[in-house]
Amino acid sequence: MAEPVVAIVGGGPAGLRAAQVLAEAGLRPLLLDEGHRAGGQIYRRPPAGAERPATELYGFEAGRARALHDLADALAPRIDHRPGTMVWGIAPREPVGFDLDCLGPAGHGRIPVDRLILATGAMDRTLPFPGWTLPGVFTLGAAQIALKAQGMAIGRRVALVGAGPLLPLVAHQYAKAGATIVAVLDVTPLGAKVAAAPRLAAMPATLAKGVWYTLRGALRGVPVRAGVRAVAVEGDRQVEALAWEDSRGRRHRVPCDAVGASFGLRSEAQAADLAGCRFVFDPLTRQWQPERSAEGRSSHAHVYLAGDGSGIGGADVAELQGARTALALLADLGRPRDAAREARLDRRLDRQAGFRAALEAAYPYPHHLVEGIADDEIVCRCEGITAGAIRRTATERDAREMNRLKALTRTGMGRCQGRVCGHAAAEILALTLTVPVEAVGRLRGQAPIKPIPLREPA
Amino acid sequence: MEHLTVDVAIIGGGTAACAAAVALREAGLTVALLEKRLCGAGASGVNFGGVRQQGRDLAELPLSRRARLLWDGLSAKLAEDVGFEATGHIKLARSDADMALLEAYARDAAGHGLDLQLMGPNALRAEMPWLGPAVVGASLSPTDGQANPRVVGPAFARLARRLGAEIREHAPVRHAAHDGTGFAVEAEGVSVRSRTLVNAAGAYGGAVAGWFGEAAPVAPLAPNMVVTEPLPHLVTRSIGVVGGDVYVRQTRRGNVVLGGGRGTADSVDGLARPVTATSLGAGARTLALIPDLAHAHVIRSWSGLDGEMPDHIPVIGPSATTPGLVHAFGFSGHGFQLGPVVGEILAELVTQGRSASPLHPFRIERFAEWRGPYRSDGEIEH
Known part of the structure; x- marks a missing residue:
């Protein structure tokens, strides 16, 4: 019998570890990755020829980044790696399997596969606030990519705003790279972080990532604040300053030319949607994610899930899940099982689950900010739809669900297809209707996952 | 379980169904409309958006001509911009x-x-x-043009509701029957008794007709x-x-x-x-x-899911088996422009037993002995 074709979508920590396990078992998996070099976002590699020392780029993540990059290089001859390749459509095949519609260096292509491991990662969650659409405002993820891929900062004087462990991490990385940071503002309360600290401390390896205080020493003289409210970017045609209100209600303003801002992470789950996976609502992070078993199985018999694309856990968890889901796939193929290895991974994932819960408690999704979004603030920037338009459509035009809101207002109907605005729009809709956010559902995924040229590239 | 008793029950929540609810309320009848998902979310809402007379089957042209007259005033009637433009x-x-x-x-x-x-x-x-x-x-x-299909059906549904129609969404109909005195329609969470019944169930119109012993070979069309x-x-x-x-x-x-x-x-x-x-x-x-x-x-x-008839024109007209039952389904991929007028025609059939428009080509009886082929590889148009 021919070897089954297994495709891994995503070449980050989860995808690479899955590829490693499959290659060790003698399979030659396909690794389809949008990046030009494997590594994913958190360990994104500079283009070949533009490398810089890992310690400068990744800070205290340098060792892990190096290990993963070495793994990618070692795997190269044993897997079918397709860099620069976007999977934009997934359609079921008869009798089993999928056709993957891909856009790569050679143009459009259709790849038949038997089983899928989706390791599609996450992107920043945004929330509208005054000035958030001004040129010079980036997400924290984009600020990181600028640093790691292009070796540059997003501005000369950078303010960082957010809710989530990415905030102190980016601040550290920028400080390490010599960028000028003028403020680091967390919109979630300090109390939550203090309360979560004992649980965070149970994971010494990742402790530094999640703990807030360490920043203060590194950024002496720079305002590092938690519990910040009323954040607003000021500027005429571009970012000129960041204003905020501290936890005691005092107003502050700091001149800057760039702002990095995001409010946690959202799973990039469109591929799982197109593959027909069932979704469940995660109350902790307030988002819909594909259902995933502890071993990484989805609701679909031939689809496996790992990493942030199916539940935000961070890079360390992604590596463990990548390996674990690949073992589950091998077991489903009837390969001999390594029960000890499975158990080891399960134990480590179990410990990480506690850490993840603590991290989420330390950095709760700041849905309280949703109330403060002014009616004239743009929520869907592709289509220029304001918070007021969403609220009016909810009350006056019976939009009680996200796809209906999209149909009536064009929210989420633009180039990003709701990847950027979808969560914020759902929060605004739910709050207006006074229903839980899960009650308004989620935008249905439709191909292409990201824009593709109408004409096939030559 | 909710129980409603009305003059007219409507199965389906597409544009034609919602427009019928509006016209029937305007005629003073009580109406309950049952939609399995959301009104205007099926073929009515996801089509191309063509408002086209040209290229239609000649049998459809009288309806399409009459429908075109409605489009100019539709935004005003619905109190909502439906995006209609006579671009040709x-x-x-x-x-x-x-x-x-x-x-x-x-x-x-x-x-x-x-x-x-x-x-x-x-x-x-x-x-x-x-x-x-x-x-x-x-x-x-x-004189042809285009409009925004996403807003037309929902806007008709809201107007119907403002006029007093009982609209129930997420209420898929399990069964309907005539018990000698009237229709009994069983849907998720609600049952309706009515004197007359409108079958505007799109791709499921054939199944509804089947409950009343009528053959209508509807194929799903996407x-x-x-x-x-x-x-x-x-x-x-x-x-x-x-x-x-x-x-x-x-x-x-x-x-x-x-x-x-x-x-x-x-x-x-x-x-x-x-x-x-x-x-x-x-x-x-x-x-x-x-x-x-x-x-x-x-x-x-x-x-989106539409119903396609073997001869590519819809079923519109009274049932051949059951007095009080009226059909309108199987628009075969080109019902968007017709939706508003089909609503009016359905109301005429309910209130007067006949329509001002020629409906003979659309009678359901044409499928009683249907042995002909599907034209399913043919032109869909829009």
Whole structure:
């Protein structure tokens, strides 16, 4: 019998570890990755020829980044790696399997596969606030990519705003790279972080990532604040300053030319949607994610899930899940099982689950900010739809669900297809209707996952 | 479980069904409408958005002519901008044989009062210099146009509700029967008793007819749609072609919508999905017509579930087995323009037992002995 074709979508920590396990078992998996070099976002590699020392780029993540990059290089001859390749459509095949519609260096292509491991990662969650659409405002993820891929900062004087462990991490990385940071503002309360600290401390390896205080020493003289409210970017045609209100209600303003801002992470789950996976609502992070078993199985018999694309856990968890889901796939193929290895991974994932819960408690999704979004603030920037338009459509035009809101207002109907605005729009809709956010559902995924040229590239 | 007793129960929540609810309320009857998902979310809401008389089966032209009169005033009636613009509909010929078909159709349409203007290559290029060399001629219907399908059905549903119709969404109908004194309709969470029953169940219209012993061979139909990012305004008219393998329009926002071919329809879960090979094929055919779109990006594709009849015209009219039952389904991919007028016709059939429009070609009895083939590989149009 021919070897089954297994495709891994995503070449980050989860995808690479899955590829490693499959290659060790003698399979030659396909690794389809949008990046030009494997590594994913958190360990994104500079283009070949533009490398810089890992310690400068990744800070205290340098060792892990190096290990993963070495793994990618070692795997190269044993897997079918397709860099620069976007999977934009997934359609079921008869009798089993999928056709993957891909856009790569050679143009459009259709790849038949038997089983899928989706390791599609996450992107920043945004929330509208005054000035958030001004040129010079980036997400924290984009600020990181600028640093790691292009070796540059997003501005000369950078303010960082957010809710989530990415905030102190980016601040550290920028400080390490010599960028000028003028403020680091967390919109979630300090109390939550203090309360979560004992649980965070149970994971010494990742402790530094999640703990807030360490920043203060590194950024002496720079305002590092938690519990910040009323954040607003000021500027005429571009970012000129960041204003905020501290936890005691005092107003502050700091001149800057760039702002990095995001409010946690959202799973990039469109591929799982197109593959027909069932979704469940995660109350902790307030988002819909594909259902995933502890071993990484989805609701679909031939689809496996790992990493942030199916539940935000961070890079360390992604590596463990990548390996674990690949073992589950091998077991489903009837390969001999390594029960000890499975158990080891399960134990480590179990410990990480506690850490993840603590991290989420330390950095709760700041849905309280949703109330403060002014009616004239743009929520869907592709289509220029304001918070007021969403609220009016909810009350006056019976939009009680996200796809209906999209149909009536064009929210989420633009180039990003709701990847950027979808969560914020759902929060605004739910709050207006006074229903839980899960009650308004989620935008249905439709191909292409990201824009593709109408004409096939030559 | 909710119990309603009304004059008229309507199964289905598409544009025709919601427009019927409006017309019946205006006639003073009490109405309950049962929709399995959300009103206007099926074929009514996900179609191409063509408001087209040109190219229709000649049997449909009287209805389509009457429907066109309603479109001018629709935004005012619904108190909502439905995006209707009379951009004209131009049907392109890609061969001399195509052109001969357009000429023949224009003669027939003239008999129904539809004025079509035939254009040779020079006139066509003078007006639309961006058309590619594959096009050799065209037939223009200046009074046709386009609208936003996503808003029409929901707006009719809201108007019906304002007028006092009982609208129940997420209420799929399990069964309906006539018990000698009236209709009993059992839906999820609600049961309805009524004197008359309207079957406007789209792809499921045949199943409903079957409960009353009538054959109506409805096949699921999933037109395949693709849309680009917003682009500078270029495509001034709604475009079709002889053969129907592609159709193109540019929205007010600037997105270019292109349809053509079929997606996949799953009538069990009620969902239709686009097919990527179909989408790419429609893209290639569009570029042959409009080469300037070569740099456009596709941002989304979609499909929706419609019902297709073997002869590609709908069933509209009274039941042949059950007095008080009225059908309107199987619009075969081109019901959007007709929706508002079908609502009026349904109300006429309920209140007067007959319609001002000629409905003979649409009678359900034509399928009683149906042995003919499906034209399912043929033109979908829009």
